[in-house]
Amino acid sequence: MEDNVIYMDNAATTPLRKQVLEAMLPYFTEKFANPSGIYRKAAECRQDVARARELLADSIHTAAENIYFTAGGSESDNWAIKAAAEAYGSQGRHIITTKIEHHAVLHTCGYLEKQGFEVTYLDVDENGLVDVGQLEAAIRPDTILISVMFANNEIGTIEPVEKIGQIARKHGVLFHTDAVQAYTQVPIDVEEMNIDMMSVSGHKIYGPKGIGFLYIRKGVKIRSFLHGGAQERHRRAGTENVAGIIGLARAAQLALLDREERTARECKIRDHIIERIEREIPFAILNGDRTKRLPGNVNFSFQYIEGESMLILLDGRGICASSGSACTSGSLDPSHVLLAIGLAHETAHGSLRITLGMHNTMEEADYLVDNLKEIVARLRDMSPLYADMVKKVS
Numbered sequence: 001m002e003d004n005v006i007y008m009d010n011a012a013t014t015p016l017r018k019q020v021l022e023a024m025l026p027y028f029t030e031k032f033a034n035p036s037g038i039y040r041k042a043a044e045c046r047q048d049v050a051r052a053r054e055l056l057a058d059s060i061h062t063a064a065e066n067i068y069f070t071a072g073g074s075e076s077d078n079w080a081i082k083a084a085a086e087a088y089g090s091q092g093r094h095i096i097t098t099k100i101e102h103h104a105v106l107h108t109c110g111y112l113e114k115q116g117f118e119v120t121y122l123d124v125d126e127n128g129l130v131d132v133g134q135l136e137a138a139i140r141p142d143t144i145l146i147s148v149m150f151a152n153n154e155i156g157t158i159e160p161v162e163k164i165g166q167i168a169r170k171h172g173v174l175f176h177t178d179a180v181q182a183y184t185q186v187p188i189d190v191e192e193m194n195i196d197m198m199s200v201s202g203h204k205i206y207g208p209k210g211i212g213f214l215y216i217r218k219g220v221k222i223r224s225f226l227h228g229g230a231q232e233r234h235r236r237a238g239t240e241n242v243a244g245i246i247g248l249a250r251a252a253q254l255a256l257l258d259r260e261e262r263t264a265r266e267c268k269i270r271d272h273i274i275e276r277i278e279r280e281i282p283f284a285i286l287n288g289d290r291t292k293r294l295p296g297n298v299n300f301s302f303q304y305i306e307g308e309s310m311l312i313l314l315d316g317r318g319i320c321a322s323s324g325s326a327c328t329s330g331s332l333d334p335s336h337v338l339l340a341i342g343l344a345h346e347t348a349h350g351s352l353r354i355t356l357g358m359h360n361t362m363e364e365a366d367y368l369v370d371n372l373k374e375i376v377a378r379l380r381d382m383s384p385l386y387a388d389m390v391k392k393v394s
Helices: 018-028 040-059 073-088 103-114 132-138 161-171 242-257 259-280 307-316 336-340 362-381 384-393
Strands: 067-070 094-098 118-122 143-147 174-178 197-201 212-216 284-286 297-302 351-355
Touching (some): 067 073, 073 174, 073 212, 118 132, 143 161, 242 259, 307 362
Parallel strands (some): 094 118, 094 143, 143 174
Antiparallel strands (some): 067 212, 284 297, 297 351
């Protein structure tokens, strides 16, 4: 990376690909027209948006009419859950989700609880996996929606989405999944997986920020989220972010073209980091499922240290990482995901999330682990808890 910085926080955001920027630039200058216009210049933009919609629809094996552009993952999650509650609330007021969802889902469910809805927050196992038997047992006659993320943004665990979709369809319950971390990382077929609604964000796939889409299966009675004009087939008002839409489609196209090679590289580097940390750094706990895991995700908790100090010291050595979701980076509380998989508060506080991307190398992985070993040892030397543990052992 530029300025000798090693960027390993790709779950938070990714750099814009050069080809994506090149595809977007004309829509800031000569192709600036509003797609809603009736003149030729507007029609050209409208046609380009339609082509982008078709490409994105093909990427998840659906029809273009089922793709609705949004400002990103959080809006898509809000729209899917709130609109489902509004549209189907007369049939029931019970929603099922999990304790490890992104806050865009959890806080939306919390909002609906204040509106009189009842939400079941499912437990997960020590690897972050949902028990599909428990999920099915939680379904009631008044259940209208199941929302379970495709893959967790902190620990990388990939959920049994296809099985969840089968259960939801069998019981006639809507199924929404937040696929922000999974899209273009793993194959997604919304028809085969019985997904009714799915959230996607552009800036996680080397595309622009401020753009995403919500897939809504044909026949799902979801109402408008933003009121005003007739854009997005009367379901989301507002002038289309044409440059963002073009960038999102181009980013998805490129990500799908190189997915097999890219994810294989990320898996190799990921496994190398995990193997070295487990071998060379004591009292390190791998968080998340060892095999059902996103290609670039590494998440460890290091006992007897404080995670924020570790991140600051890593940053001082030119390594960008995180302790969890970027959306909660200002919080002093331990990760709700790590608590949900059974970690103690003090252990969860010592967590590190490394999320690899297309630019990372094996040399960077070794530089990370070499420095991490020194930093963890240094912090433990200053830890009274670690000193007490050593005394008890010796």
